[in-house]
Amino acid sequence: MIDLEFLINTLSLGSLYALLALGLVLVYGILKLVNFAYGEYIMIAGYGLYFSATVLQLPWWATMLFGVAAAVLTSYLTELAAFRPVRTKSANALIVTSFAVSIFLQNAVLILVSPRARAVQLPPIFSKTVNIAGATTPVRNLLIIGTTIVVLVLMSLLMKKTVLGIAMRAAAEKFTTTRLMGVPANLVISAAFIISGLLAGIASIFWIGRSSSVDPITGAAPLLIAFIATVMGGMHSPTGAVVGGFVYGLLFNILSITLPASMISYRDAFMFVIVVLFLLFRPEGIIKGGYTEERVG
Amino acid sequence: MNLTSRLAAFSRQHSTLPILMIPLVLVGLGLSMFGSSLLVNVYTYFCVSLIMVLGLQMFMGNAGILNWVHIGFVGIGAYASGILSTAPLVKGMGVPNMYPALVELSMPVIPAILLGGVIAALVAAVIGYPLMRLSDFVGVITLFATLIVIHVVMTQWDNVTNGPRTFFGVQEFTTLTVALIAALIVMVVAYWFRESALGLRLRASRDDRYAAMAVGIDVVRVRYYGFVSSALIAGMAGGLWGHFITSFSPKAFYISEMFILLSMIVIGGSGSISGAVTGTALVTVAREAFRQLEGTINNAHVLSFEVYGLTEAVMAIAMVTILIWRPGGVVGGQELRWPLLKRAKRSETKEVEDGV
Amino acid sequence: MTMPMLTVENLMASYGVVRALHGISLEMNEGELVALLGANGAGKSTTLKSITGVLRPVKGTVTFLGEEITNRKPENIVKRGISLVPEGREIFGQLTVEENLRLGAFSSYQRDRYKADLKEIFELFPILEERFGQPGGLLSGGEQQMLAIARAMMAHPKLLMLDEPSLGLSPAMTDNIFVLIKRLQEMGSTILLVEQNAERALGIVDRAYLLANGEVEFAGSAEDLKRKVDIASVYFGGDDEASCEVPL
Ligand SMILES: Nc1ncnc2c1ncn2[C@@H]1O[C@H](COP(=O)(O)OP(=O)(O)OP(=O)(O)O)[C@@H](O)[C@H]1O
Ligand SMILES: [Mg+2]
Numbered sequence: 001m002i003d004l005e006f007l008i009n010t011l012s013l014g015s016l017y018a019l020l021a022l023g024l025v026l027v028y029g030i031l032k033l034v035n036f037a038y039g040e041y042i043m044i045a046g047y048g049l050y051f052s053a054t055v056l057q058l059p060w061w062a063t064m065l066f067g068v069a070a071a072v073l074t075s076y077l078t079e080l081a082a083f084r085p086v087r088t089k090s091a092n093a094l095i096v097t098s099f100a101v102s103i104f105l106q107n108a109v110l111i112l113v114s115p116r117a118r119a120v121q122l123p124p125i126f127s128k129t130v131n132i133a134g135a136t137t138p139v140r141n142l143l144i145i146g147t148t149i150v151v152l153v154l155m156s157l158l159m160k161k162t163v164l165g166i167a168m169r170a171a172a173e174k175f176t177t178t179r180l181m182g183v184p185a186n187l188v189i190s191a192a193f194i195i196s197g198l199l200a201g202i203a204s205i206f207w208i209g210r211s212s213s214v215d216p217i218t219g220a221a222p223l224l225i226a227f228i229a230t231v232m233g234g235m236h237s238p239t240g241a242v243v244g245g246f247v248y249g250l251l252f253n254i255l256s257i258t259l260p261a262s263m264i265s266y267r268d269a270f271m272f273v274i275v276v277l278f279l280l281f282r283p284e285g286i287i288k289g290g291y292t293e294e295r296v297g
Numbered sequence: 298m299n300l301t302s303r304l305a306a307f308s309r310q311h312s313t314l315p316i317l318m319i320p321l322v323l324v325g326l327g328l329s330m331f332g333s334s335l336l337v338n339v340y341t342y343f344c345v346s347l348i349m350v351l352g353l354q355m356f357m358g359n360a361g362i363l364n365w366v367h368i369g370f371v372g373i374g375a376y377a378s379g380i381l382s383t384a385p386l387v388k389g390m391g392v393p394n395m396y397p398a399l400v401e402l403s404m405p406v407i408p409a410i411l412l413g414g415v416i417a418a419l420v421a422a423v424i425g426y427p428l429m430r431l432s433d434f435v436g437v438i439t440l441f442a443t444l445i446v447i448h449v450v451m452t453q454w455d456n457v458t459n460g461p462r463t464f465f466g467v468q469e470f471t472t473l474t475v476a477l478i479a480a481l482i483v484m485v486v487a488y489w490f491r492e493s494a495l496g497l498r499l500r501a502s503r504d505d506r507y508a509a510m511a512v513g514i515d516v517v518r519v520r521y522y523g524f525v526s527s528a529l530i531a532g533m534a535g536g537l538w539g540h541f542i543t544s545f546s547p548k549a550f551y552i553s554e555m556f557i558l559l560s561m562i563v564i565g566g567s568g569s570i571s572g573a574v575t576g577t578a579l580v581t582v583a584r585e586a587f588r589q590l591e592g593t594i595n596n597a598h599v600l601s602f603e604v605y606g607l608t609e610a611v612m613a614i615a616m617v618t619i620l621i622w623r624p625g626g627v628v629g630g631q632e633l634r635w636p637l638l639k640r641a642k643r644s645e646t647k648e649v650e651d652g653v
Numbered sequence: 654m655t656m657p658m659l660t661v662e663n664l665m666a667s668y669g670v671v672r673a674l675h676g677i678s679l680e681m682n683e684g685e686l687v688a689l690l691g692a693n694g695a696g697k698s699t700t701l702k703s704i705t706g707v708l709r710p711v712k713g714t715v716t717f718l719g720e721e722i723t724n725r726k727p728e729n730i731v732k733r734g735i736s737l738v739p740e741g742r743e744i745f746g747q748l749t750v751e752e753n754l755r756l757g758a759f760s761s762y763q764r765d766r767y768k769a770d771l772k773e774i775f776e777l778f779p780i781l782e783e784r785f786g787q788p789g790g791l792l793s794g795g796e797q798q799m800l801a802i803a804r805a806m807m808a809h810p811k812l813l814m815l816d817e818p819s820l821g822l823s824p825a826m827t828d829n830i831f832v833l834i835k836r837l838q839e840m841g842s843t844i845l846l847v848e849q850n851a852e853r854a855l856g857i858v859d860r861a862y863l864l865a866n867g868e869v870e871f872a873g874s875a876e877d878l879k880r881k882v883d884i885a886s887v888y889f890g891g892d893d894e895a896s897c898e899v900p901l
Contacts, residue, residue, distance in 0.1 A: 034437050064753065085621040092363050093620045095437060096563055100620075104613035107606030115605060160436050166752045170745045176707055177743040181761025182731035182808060220552075224445060227438045235434060265453045269446045276439060280427045283435065 004135035010253045012141035015148035016206050018245030021229035022155070025241035029172035030192045032091060036098040037078055038226060040105040041197050045071035045204035046120060046214030047109065053121045060123040067202030075197025079190060097137050109216045114242025118216035126209045144206045144293030151202060152242065164191055232275045234285030243286050312635035313455045314488055316573050318481055325477040337473050343581045344476035345538045350561045350573045351487040352530030358567040359496050361503030365555060369447035370417040370528040372533025374549025376458055378413035379467040382406045382521045387466035392459040399457065403597065406470040410536030417532025418525050425524040429517050444555065451547035465544030471537045479537055483530060488570050490526065499523050553609065557584070560612045564619050566626020571633040576626060584608055656719060658683045659812055664713035666703045673699040675867040676713065681812065681845060686838040688854040689847045691864035697847045698740050700736045701814050705737045718811070732760045738818060742801040746790025750781055753789050753800055753803055757807030774803045777833065795826040813837065814845040816832030831857055857878050
């Protein structure tokens with residue numbers, strides 16, 4: 001059962017989940033915002049892919065840039081318009097705001113585009129399969145693994161080697177003190193949203209790539225995955241989120257194989273029960289990190 | 298202290314409920330005598346929503362924890378009461394796969410609704426045990442995920458709920474009078490709860506968790522009791538709703554309905570009963586108005602497409618606007634007291650203004 | 654030039670409904686070393702927080718170098734040349750010593766100057782060079798205090814404010830810190846020093862303010878203060894009025 005195919009499957013699923021979780025936890029780390037609108041960045045990226053490919057007829061690489069850019073822009077705009085004014089209010093006010101933003105974006109798409117799903121064309125390579133050492137796997141599984149490695153390396157360089165990254169890590173630890181170093185609050189927060197949108201956009205390409213369609217509630221499932229992966233891995237560091245993503249991918253695949261067919265529709269429920277029981281014994285998640293719960297003043 | 302000043306003090310202390318209840322009763326009486334059937338329906342729906350929001354306020358407002366699962370408990374109550382009270386014959390036809398033992402059940406509506414509340418509270422008692430122990434932000438996420446799990450179970454367990462399909466044939470029971478009386482009772486309960494020892498401890502834990510622990514409040518335990526009490530009310534509200542609408546599917550107990558409940562409590566102000574009532578009233582009126590508007594636009598065919606989701610989009614904007622300008626909601630954390638315009642003395646109680 | 658570098662006028666600040674400052678006024682001239690003294694809860698840290706913009710004052714003004722900076726954001730105030738070494742050090746425990754210092758230089762970073770500054774810092778605090786690549790959280794309390802001071806100095810502040818730099822340090826380490834503060838003044842810094850250790854502080858400062866219950870109770874030269882006020886009573890016995898009120 002644990003063969004190469006399972007391994008590649010798990011790695012690719014884990015990669016996708018790790019990207020999803022990482023984008024969520026970056027904003028959480030700095031703003032202490034559990035961002036319910038995060039799924040909508042993924043959904044908007046999907047519509048960006050659809051719009052640029054079907055309406056604008058752009059080449060495939062340009063549609064991808066377009067989709068990712070749409071997510072980044074949405075993320076940044078939601079920060080400016082909604083999260084910035086609410087930032088100093090209570091923690092719940094921020095979360096409720098993100099929920100309202102999520103509902104707003106879903107319904108805006110519902111009104112402006114359509115409640116019905118749209119087909120998204122991705123380059124043919126996404127649907128091809130290859131044969132590696134006897135294991136057959138879709139090429140996109142390999143692409144996501146490769147992309148995730150590149151993204152994680154770049155992210156870690158950004159966080160460790162650039163002043164912006166250092167400032168973001170500092171802000172996640174002690175927000176006010178970071179401002180006392182002269183780091184503008186808006187700079188680190190906007191940066192977090194932009195990177196979060198970037199990761200959502202990249203993940204969206206692969207998420208949409210599996211079903212080749214997008215509808216107004218496309219964002220709900222990846223949001224939940226990001227949620228569960230972060231609480232499992234640990235909400236207190238980016239590393240925790242990435243680890244949580246991979247562990248989630250592994251658990252998911254194991255359950256898919258071991259659960260009897262009649263129970264497969266409860267897979268998510270099982271996943272979740274496992275996670276909650278695990279949290280009872282280890283409330284911080286797998287990785288204890290450095291993020292504190294100090295809020296932005 | 299002479300009698301008049303004592304009376305004045307007493308009425309100031311306890312004027313909140315009359316201020317809220319008298320208009321509700323008057324509007325109810327007026328509508329039942331002169332209102333169109335549409336208005337009567339809207340008002341009945343308002344009263345049932347109010348019970349849901351008051352139940353939400355009991356836990357979320359006092360404990361300061363965003364309780365996403367609330368609408369799930371409403372659903373559990375609705376299904377439980379529906380299954381308990383519907384005639385076996387009707388159930389046998391409506392839910393072909395239902396467990397025979399459940400099909401057999403049949404009891405009068407009122408005990409069914411009460412039992413529905415108890416079942417919701419029992420579910421809350423089980424899942425609340427781990428959930429109330431989690432830290433704040435992890436808790437928010439897990440409560441949300443729990444709602445999704447409840448939804449998955451409702452849509453998949455077709456031996457009980459008829460799966461994603463409509464569960465129909467529920468007896469009609471909740472008239473305007475029933476809903477109004479129930480709402481008034483729950484309002485008294487919620488008010489009493491807020492001022493009770495448990496409510497005070499919950500509010501203390503909301504305002505400063507560590508200070509509350511320092512004075513000996515077992516935060517996990519009071520939250521647990523609050524969570525279960527709130528689920529009890531939610532379950533009964535679900536039963537009332539089920540016997541009003543008579544047919545429903547799991548969709549009715551999910552994120553978009555939770556959004557409406559949240560918008561009610563956030564817009565009114567979650568810190569007080571007065572806020573819950575005001576918010577429910579405002580959102581109900583706005584929601585109906587926009588629904589009419591949507592209908593008019595779609596029927597007039599002035600646009601080349603049908604407008605859906607306008608209501609939700611506008612509610613979302615309203616919610617964020619309120620959170621920016623008046624984070625404590627329209628009413629704020631203080632209860633309305635007589636006289637309405639004179640603010641209570643500041644030193645008496647220190648309420649957190651942004652009570653969401 | 655007779656205009657003071659920093660003027661605080663009638664500053665009032667509160668935490669929620671609790672008023673912490675009831676109208677504080679103080680002045681600092683360029684090159685001065687001034688102490689801000691007072692018992693626990695007198696409002697010293699609150700004053701510094703209000704000056705640096707971490708706390709928005711309810712009323713009153715802060716003027717720095719002829720420009721009003723009341724209600725400016727903390728990051729803008731740092732840029733104008735006021736740095737704070739906060740109470741309790743507040744170093745970034747997850748970041749290395751190097752990264753802590755790099756952030757200190759955030760507001761005025763120039764590559765060449767940064768290198769030179771590091772050299773100077775290492776001369777003052779050799780231990781920081783040894784611990785350069787280690788996370789700040791692994792440093793001892795005294796080392797963290799040095800890092801906090803070094804970090805603030807990396808910004809080349811025109812006005813350096815230190816909130817209880819000797820807190821929790823050994824007597825020997827405290828001596829070092831006081832010597833260092835005096836040296837920084839001699840090197841041209843303007844320093845506002847908040848201290849519990851009033852006698853030590855009065856030994857090195859030019860002037861001092863004494864806060865009590867959110868008000869300036871006394872202001873004058875270090876000698877005046879030593880003479881006129883029984884320092885011990887400020888910290889241990891409460892002020893005279895309070896002691897009169899104690900029922901027998
Ligand atoms: N974060 C806060 N929230 C509420 N009240 C506060 C807060 N910080 C300080 N206070 C109150 O404000 C007043 C002044 O506090 P401040 O921290 O300025 O005192 P301080 O002079 O720095 O004392 P210490 O020497 O103990 O550091 C005190 O009464 C204190 O209780
Ligand atoms: Mg202090």
